[in-house]
Amino acid sequence: MIICLTLITSFIFSSELCSLCSTPLSKNFLTDSWGNNFHPNHLKESIFCKSCNRVISESITQGGYILPDSRYICNLCHQSSITKNSQIKKIKKTSINFMQKLGLEIIDNFNINLIDQNTLLDSLKEHGLHSISFQAFTKCDEKECNIYILDYLPKILFQSILIHEMTHIWLRQNNFITNLKEEEGFCNLVSSYFLKNEQSKFSSILLKSLFENSDTIYGNGYRLMNKKLEEFGWEKIINDFKKK
Ligand SMILES: [Zn+2]
Ligand SMILES: [Zn+2]
């Protein structure tokens, strides 16, 4: 996720208070994607949560943590962060069910592994592997596939990334080969469908960042596939893969 701040110039008198210091906002203020408004001069000393991009502070996020791999994570994300195999097992099951309902039957012959940021970056560098904003990658051989995902991600972000990676595996299991743009676009499309169903503030922010992604593969691919979905529906998209 890219840190997205908007500079607002308000011409009406604002009685609103700064989310960080609780004093009145001036004419110019910054607003983050969560709608927190604050004085521009806080930016210098601010630390943003790696997962949700809110400023880590007592008032906005009830504080936060620094992980051993130097990532900053806010307390709100930490409350639902995925760190244990028992959590993964549950999310894997609900994700398989979610995809099944969409008509994407996936064979459970893949593992989900948690890794820290250093291991992730090393692996990406080593193999020149596929990545989604450097938060996960998938490796397959003849027998099985392994998904590697950053640890400590909040549940909703974790599951949206997992579903993206699982969609790659589903395409592979069915020998559906397409171009990179369509493949990444489709994986994002399935992931976005999950986010739409979640109906939370965080899911709508993640959804917005998928739509606004300027990347020619991920962003353009997603917008292309989303247009196809609106025009033809899931069944036609899936049937089109079969023909390729
Ligand atoms: Zn302030
Ligand atoms: Zn956070």
Ligand SMILES: [Zn+2]
């Ligand atoms: Zn991907």
